[in-house]
Amino acid sequence: MKIKIRLQLSAVLVICLISAIGLTLIFMSQQENEALEQQNAANEILESAFELNILTGDYFLHPEERAQMQWYLKHGSLSELLMGLELNLDVQSILNKILQNNEDIESIFSQLVASYKGQEITGQESEIRAILVAQLSAKLFDMVSDAKLLSKGAQESVTIAVRMTSLLIMIFGIVIAAGIGLNSFFLISSIAKPVATLHHGVEMIEKGNLDYKVGTSARDEIGQLSRSFDQMTLSLSEEITERKKAQDELQNAHDALEIRVAKRTKELHDANVRLKELDRLKGTFISSMSHELRTPLNSIIGFTGIMLQGMVGELTEEQRKQLTIVKKNGDHLLELITDVIDVSRIEANQMKLDIKKFDLADMMRDVRDSFKIATDEKDLKLIMKVPEELTVESDKRRMKQIIMNFVSNAVKFTDEGTIQMHVVERDGVVEVSVKDTGIGIRKEDLNMLFKQFSRIPEEGRHFETGTGLGLYVSKKVSDLIGGKVKVESTYGVGSEFTFTFPLRYGKAMR
Amino acid sequence: MKTILLVEDNGSNMYLITFILEKNGYNVLQAFRGEEGVKIALKEKLDLILMDIQLPDIDGFEATKRIRASDAPKMPIIAITSYAMAGDEEKALRLGFTGYLRKPINPTTFLQEIEKYLPVVAV
Numbered sequence: 001m002k003i004k005i006r007l008q009l010s011a012v013l014v015i016c017l018i019s020a021i022g023l024t025l026i027f028m029s030q031q032e033n034e035a036l037e038q039q040n041a042a043n044e045i046l047e048s049a050f051e052l053n054i055l056t057g058d059y060f061l062h063p064e065e066r067a068q069m070q071w072y073l074k075h076g077s078l079s080e081l082l083m084g085l086e087l088n089l090d091v092q093s094i095l096n097k098i099l100q101n102n103e104d105i106e107s108i109f110s111q112l113v114a115s116y117k118g119q120e121i122t123g124q125e126s127e128i129r130a131i132l133v134a135q136l137s138a139k140l141f142d143m144v145s146d147a148k149l150l151s152k153g154a155q156e157s158v159t160i161a162v163r164m165t166s167l168l169i170m171i172f173g174i175v176i177a178a179g180i181g182l183n184s185f186f187l188i189s190s191i192a193k194p195v196a197t198l199h200h201g202v203e204m205i206e207k208g209n210l211d212y213k214v215g216t217s218a219r220d221e222i223g224q225l226s227r228s229f230d231q232m233t234l235s236l237s238e239e240i241t242e243r244k245k246a247q248d249e250l251q252n253a254h255d256a257l258e259i260r261v262a263k264r265t266k267e268l269h270d271a272n273v274r275l276k277e278l279d280r281l282k283g284t285f286i287s288s289m290s291h292e293l294r295t296p297l298n299s300i301i302g303f304t305g306i307m308l309q310g311m312v313g314e315l316t317e318e319q320r321k322q323l324t325i326v327k328k329n330g331d332h333l334l335e336l337i338t339d340v341i342d343v344s345r346i347e348a349n350q351m352k353l354d355i356k357k358f359d360l361a362d363m364m365r366d367v368r369d370s371f372k373i374a375t376d377e378k379d380l381k382l383i384m385k386v387p388e389e390l391t392v393e394s395d396k397r398r399m400k401q402i403i404m405n406f407v408s409n410a411v412k413f414t415d416e417g418t419i420q421m422h423v424v425e426r427d428g429v430v431e432v433s434v435k436d437t438g439i440g441i442r443k444e445d446l447n448m449l450f451k452q453f454s455r456i457p458e459e460g461r462h463f464e465t466g467t468g469l470g471l472y473v474s475k476k477v478s479d480l481i482g483g484k485v486k487v488e489s490t491y492g493v494g495s496e497f498t499f500t501f502p503l504r505y506g507k508a509m510r
Numbered sequence: 511m512k513t514i515l516l517v518e519d520n521g522s523n524m525y526l527i528t529f530i531l532e533k534n535g536y537n538v539l540q541a542f543r544g545e546e547g548v549k550i551a552l553k554e555k556l557d558l559i560l561m562d563i564q565l566p567d568i569d570g571f572e573a574t575k576r577i578r579a580s581d582a583p584k585m586p587i588i589a590i591t592s593y594a595m596a597g598d599e600e601k602a603l604r605l606g607f608t609g610y611l612r613k614p615i616n617p618t619t620f621l622q623e624i625e626k627y628l629p630v631v632a633v
Contacts, residue, residue, distance in 0.1 A: 291564055294592035298614040299522035306526070306617050311533055334614065354600065 003191060003220045010183045017176040024168045031161040034088070035154040041085050042150035045098060048078040049143040052105065056112075056140070060133050063116040075106060091153050094146050101143045108136045194222040198229060210237040283350045290341045297337065301330040332467075339469035342401075343452065346476045353395040353480060355505045360392040360399075360430065364423055367403050374411050375419065386423040392430060394481050394505040402474045402485070406434040406497040409470065414438035417494070428503045435496040441489040449487060450475040474499075481505055512557040512628060513537040517547035517573065518590075519565050523613075527560065527590075530617050531624075544568035551577045556585065558628055560611075563591040563602070571605050578606045586627040590615070 051074055059067040082102055087095055112132045115125060201214035210233055214226040304327040306312060308320065315323065345351040364386045375382045392399075403421075410419045417437030424431045441449065445456045453468040471485075478485045483501030502509050514536050518524045528538045539554060541547035544565040551559060559577070563570035574587050589602045592613040599610045609627055611620065 291592055294613060295520050295523065298592060299520070299526055301614040302523070302526040302617070305614075306530060306533075309617055311530065311617065356600075 003187065003222070006183065006187050006190070010180060010187070013179045013183065014176065017172055017179065021169055021172045024165060024172070028161045028165040028168075031164075032158055035158040035161065038087055038091065038154035038157075039151050041081065041087070042147045042154060044081055045078070045147035045150070046144055048074060048081070049140045049147065052078070053137055053140045056109065056133055056136050059109075059112070060129065063113075068113055071109060075102075075109070078102065079106075087150075088157075091150055094149050094153075098143055098146045098150075101139045101146070105136055105139045105143075108132055108139065112136070190218070190220065191222060194218055194220075194226060198222065198226050201226070201229060201233075205233055205236075210240060279348065282344075282348045286341060286344045286348060286350055289344075290337070293337045293341075294334070297330060297334050301327065301334065304330060336467045336469075339467045339473055342473045342477075343469055346473070346480075351477070351480060353505070354397065355393060355395055357391055357393045358396045360390040360423065360432075361386045361388060363396060363400055364403070364421060364432075367400065367407060368421065370404070371407055371411055378411065378415065380411065380414055380416070381418040382421070383418060384421040386421070387425065390423065390425055390430070392503055394501065398477045398481060399501070402477055402483075402499055403432055403434070405470045405474045406432075406499065409497070410434050410436035410438060410495070413495075425503060428507060429500055429509050430503055431498060431500045433496055433498040435494065437494040440491040440493050440495055441487070442491045446487060446489065450485070482507075482509070484509070511535065511537045513539060513555065514624075515539045515541060515547065515550055515554070515556050515559045517541045517544065517560065517565065517570070518562045519543070520562075523562075527615070530615075530620065534621055542566075544570065544573040548573050548576045551585070552580055558624065559585060559587045560590050560624075561587055561607070563589055563598075570607075571602070574606045586629075588624070588627060 052071065055067065055071040055074055059071055079102060082095070082099055085095060112129060115129050115132070198214055201212055204212040212233070213230050215230065218226075304323050307315065308323050308327060342351070364384060368382060368384050371382060407419065407421065414436040415438070419437075420433075420435045422431075422433045422435070441456065448456060450471050452472040475485050478499060478501070481501055482505060483499055486498045486500070487495060488498075489495035500509065512535075514531055516524065516527055516531070516538055518527065518540075519542050524540060524542070528540065531538050539550055539556070541550050544567050547559070547561065547565075548568075550556075561570045561574060565573070568576075570589060570591070577585065577587065586608040587606065588609040588611055589599075589607045590611045590613065591598075602610050609623065611623055
């Protein structure tokens with residue numbers, strides 16, 4: 001049964017019981033009224049009987065019209081009262097007896113009146129009258145006692161009614177109390193117990209036992225609540241299972257990924273180790289190549305050199321010419337090997353710098369001196385403007401390599417005119433420029449200059465030797481020592497190569 | 511006559527340098543291996559040593575170290591090599607060489623360099 005209905009039932013029960021008490025009270029007061037009416041009637045009957053008795057005596061002593069009239073008047077009102085009475089059946093016999101006596105007294109009083117109509121008063125007559133009065137009195141006393149009976153009965157029924165009322169109120173009270181008590185008890189137990197069960201269920205679920213079922217089968221609201229709760233737990237449990245599954249899958253995926261990452265890392269590490277080994281081998285290879293290629297060349301250049309110097313003996317003109325060609329080619333080959341080795345070192349990141357302080361002006365003079373023969377041969381003017389002394393901290397050999405490359409190119413591509421070498425130092429930046437009055441470079445060819453093995457084809461200059469690596473190496477070496485190489489050229493007028501670098505290696509140029 | 515020890519594993523170069531030196535009035539002792547060079551250096555009375563760096567047994571650095579470790583602290587030992595990497599010259603000088611010559615040799619400058627290291631003897 002639903003709690004709502006139970007509560008409604010409780011209220012209905014209370015209303016019913018209160019109504020019953022009310023009805024009882026109304027019924028009892030009615031009873032009382034009747035009893036009261038009966039008593040009043042009895043009193044009036046009693047009074048009338050007494051008055052009629054007195055009036056009878058009065059008439060007996062003074063048999064006058066007035067007394068007669070008074071008596072009938074009284075009797076009339078008594079008869080009226082008696083006729084109007086509606087009493088309980090249990091007192092009806094008493095009333096009937098009173099009514100009977102009432103008729104009797106009238107007939108007796110009529111005989112008394114009749115006895116006075118003869119006008120003659122004899123002894124016999126007065127005796128008869130005395131008997132009639134006595135009879136009448138007896139009847140009246142009979143009526144009085146009956147009236148007393150009625151009064152007594154009325155009193156009794158009032159007492160009974162009061163007792164009944166109290167008893168009924170008491171009984172109803174008990175019944176109400178018991179009814180409300182029982183209903184409340186059942187109500188409370190039907191709420192409290194399932195609530196406690198539900199509470200236990202909540203606690204169980206709070207502890208994580210999602211499989212717990214409250215399982216109340218009651219069909220009331222709490223039953224519904226617990227079923228909803230179980231349904232919710234079930235959904236929750238399913239949801240959690242689902243999530244756990246998803247989480248497991250995620251974890252598995254994560255683990256798999258971790259394993260894969262670890263594998264890849266190891267592979268990478270191994271590859272790195274192999275690469276490092278390869279790098280080392282490459283370095284070793286470059287340095288042995290360098291040595292192995294130079295050694296035979298040293299002999300070739302060396303022997304041709306001593307022969308050309310006449311150490312071995314006098315040479316014919318043709319022998320000198322041919323030995324000169326051998327020497328020139330040997331020199332070119334050595335240059336080529338040096339450049340190729342440099343390129344390999346640069347590209348294998350094996351180029352090591354040797355940084356120390358040196359006088360750049362001194363080095364520039366060395367460079368100029370080493371080109372003296374070549375410029376003299378071509379009848380070129382070689383002008384140099386450098387400070388008296390300029391201390392630079394960098395890789396001297398690499399720097400010299402770059403400047404030599406510039407000057408050598410200038411000499412190679414200038415047929416007449418001047419080659420100017422300038423050194424300027426400003427704010428920690430050194431600028432070395434080599435300017436010639438040579439053939440110049442076409443604008444479209446300028447960007448090819450610093451690329452490897454790039455030789456710009458120029459009509460009529462097939463005999464120029466060159467590795468095609470010089471400027472490429474210069475550019476790379478310049479990058480390594482933190483410098484910049486730059487070219488400006490006008491085709492047919494001349495070129496200017498500029499190399500700028502920080503006075504101290506490692507300082508950034510502004 | 512000045513005596514020069516030449517330690518060089520390449521026959522052609524050995525011949526070339528020996529030829530230049532002898533032509534210019536030097537007495538040349540030859541060693542093709544490092545240990546052999548050390549042995550001669552400790553035994554003979556020398557004026558100068560020309561030492562190749564890359565040698566088949568012990569390298570020029572090790573040979574020089576051994577010679578210096580004995581009783582020849584002031585002996586001029588000149589490295590003569592095509593072993594030309596950054597910092598090699600510095601390393602050579604640090605490890606006991608007196609001088610450093612790069613191959614290929616130029617006969618004229620080569621002789622000038624050698625004379626620079628030879629102690630001047632009053633005639």
